[in-house]
Amino acid sequence: MHVTHLSLADFRSYASVEVALEPGVSTFVGANGQGKTNLVEAVGYLATLGSHRVSSDAPLVRAGADRAVVRAAVTEGERSQLVEIELNPGRANRARLNRSAPVRPRDVLGVVRSVLFAPEDLDxxxxxxxxxxxxxxxxxxxxxxxxxxxxxxxxxxxxxxxxxxxxxxxxxxxxxxxxxxxxxxxxxxxxxxxxxxxxxxxxxxxxxxxxxxxxxxxxxxxxxxxxxxxxxxxxxxxxxxxxxxxxxxxxxxxxxxxxxxxxxxxxxxxxxxxxxxxxxxxxxxxxxxxxxxxxxxxxxxxxxxxxxxxxxxxxxPEPVLVLDDVFAELDARRRVRLAELVAPGEQVLVTAAVPEDVPGVLAGARFAVSEGRVERE
CATH class of the missing domain: 1.20.1050.90 (RecF/RecN/SMC, N-terminal domain)
Incomplete structure (x- = not known):
């Protein structure tokens, strides 16, 4: 399983962003506070209906907006699906699968499978x-x-x-x-x-x-x-x-x-x-x-x-593996061991403040994240 396209509207710091993805390793590089974690947080939300950073949906909606939309195109073998969740703080969230009529968010669980590791996981x-x-x-x-x-x-x-x-x-x-x-x-x-x-x-x-x-x-x-x-x-x-x-x-x-x-x-x-x-x-x-x-x-x-x-x-189906700002916390030996373990994954999404933190074995697509823009290098 892998995500081929991620679309966000009024999610966290993004008024609107479209990111085309592919199998293998994709690394999002940017200074702290530029929005790289917001991207992988959105993937995790589709998989779990929750955030690894906050306990409620309200902080996920961009300031000044009354709702947020997270949408992803997902491919599993020969099958492709489009899954969407609309976040409505204070009201019921809604979900759609392949642009069908709205359903309960939990009805689309399993379309996206992901495992996310982040600094918060020390807890x-x-x-x-x-x-x-x-x-x-x-x-x-x-x-x-x-x-x-x-x-x-x-x-x-x-x-x-x-x-x-x-x-x-x-x-x-x-x-x-x-x-x-x-x-x-x-x-x-x-x-x-x-x-x-x-x-x-x-x-x-x-x-x-x-x-x-x-x-x-x-x-x-x-x-x-x-x-x-x-x-x-x-x-x-x-x-x-x-x-x-x-x-x-x-x-x-x-x-x-x-x-x-x-x-x-x-x-x-x-x-x-x-x-x-x-x-x-x-x-x-x-x-x-x-x-x-x-x-x-x-x-x-x-x-x-x-x-x-x-x-x-x-x-x-093999889940999407997300490593959110992890390598900066590890010594050189553990970085290499971790990179060698995850490199064969069908899709691995990595965030890092500086490219030097990511071992060379995780070569693949690289995106620069800055001031609400996500650009492939």
Whole structure:
């Protein structure tokens, strides 16, 4: 799979820009603040319906505009498609495929597949659990697009259950009459059912990723491993194995919710479930978070993304690989190792402040980015 044309209207710093792309390596070179990351961010948005830099859509719309449009022509084998997403902050976004009638954005997930590595990914190792949960869930959607709907359902049920718990907690603190909690059993069942699907995918994903991450880390930092991944539960017990049935997961989550109910009513929030889990990244015998050096953390984050790339390549169309301002953060040896690993990719998009940061093995198309213009050199 590769993107043959990228078109942006009122996206970030671009009032309008058209970029023709081709297979192989394409490098966007420009000083900081000129808009090169905005280009690859747009590709990532088409693939994930989110940005790797901000948590909401509003900053993606150019100042003074009320909407933005991201459009890409994508080729996979003999098939070409045109996918478009219209970003409408404060209102529902819309999507189109091959200029058809508007559909929900999640209905076009899978048309563009990408794996993006950026400086922010250091948080996959050093950051809070939410970063690692997001990593797993976005990769789950890339593998199985329908998981976007499952995630949405989980978040909706969780919000409604939390609302009921908060109301009960406030009433209890103020000595008022008790809130009717008769519907909590129903919400527990809804939450456990959707949680079981989320957990099944996460467990399978961690099991599939673990050997790939270890192998990628060895190639980036020979002799520095081994690397291990372990799913950490909020359920108060050792979690079931990756191959456990969804029905068993449903029973485990439902039981944990029952055990935590008193504490949840007191605190007004759901205390167990996928939204509170984590992934332990281990380097040798120690957790990477808090023990890995800066260089080791960079290599671990890269290994996680490259393992994701390898997994998606094994299971379907090869994704677009994006390296956003990565080489400047690496020493010379790691630059060369990374470049040699990614050079064979069907399409690799690279951003850099100066061309000297990009190893020569990544020869290909080069674009100069400056003051809202993107020109091929």
């Amino acid at each position: 996959l190792v050093k950051g809070d659990p939410g970063e690692r949960r997001r990593f797993l869930d976005e990769l789950s959607v890339a593998r199985i697009p329908r998981m976007a709907g499952v995630r949405s359902d989980y978040e909706r049920v969780l919000r409604q259950r939390n609302s009921l718990l908060r109301t009960a907690a406030v009433a209890r603190r103020h000595g008022g009459r008790g809130v009717d909690l008769s519907t909590l059993d129903v919400w527990d069942q809804h939450l456990a059912r959707v949680a079981a699907e989320v957990l099944a995918q996460r467990l399978a994903l961690v099991a599939a990723l673990a050997p790939l991450v270890d192998g990628m880390y060895e190639r980036l930092a020979p002799g520095g491993g081994p690397v291990g991944l372990e799913y950490r539960w909020s359920l108060g017990e050792d979690g079931p194995a990756a191959e456990v049935s969804r029905e068993k997961l449903y029973e485990v989550v439902l039981g944990a919710l029952g055990e935590a109910r008193g504490r949840e009513i007191e605190r007004g929030v759901t205390l167990v479930g996928p939204h509170r889990d984590d992934v332990l990244v281990r380097l040798g015998e120690l957790p990477a978070r808090g023990y890995a050096s800066h260089g080791e953390s960079w290599s671990l984050a890269l290994a996680l993304r490259l393992a994701s790339y390898g997994l998606l390549r094994e299971e379907g």
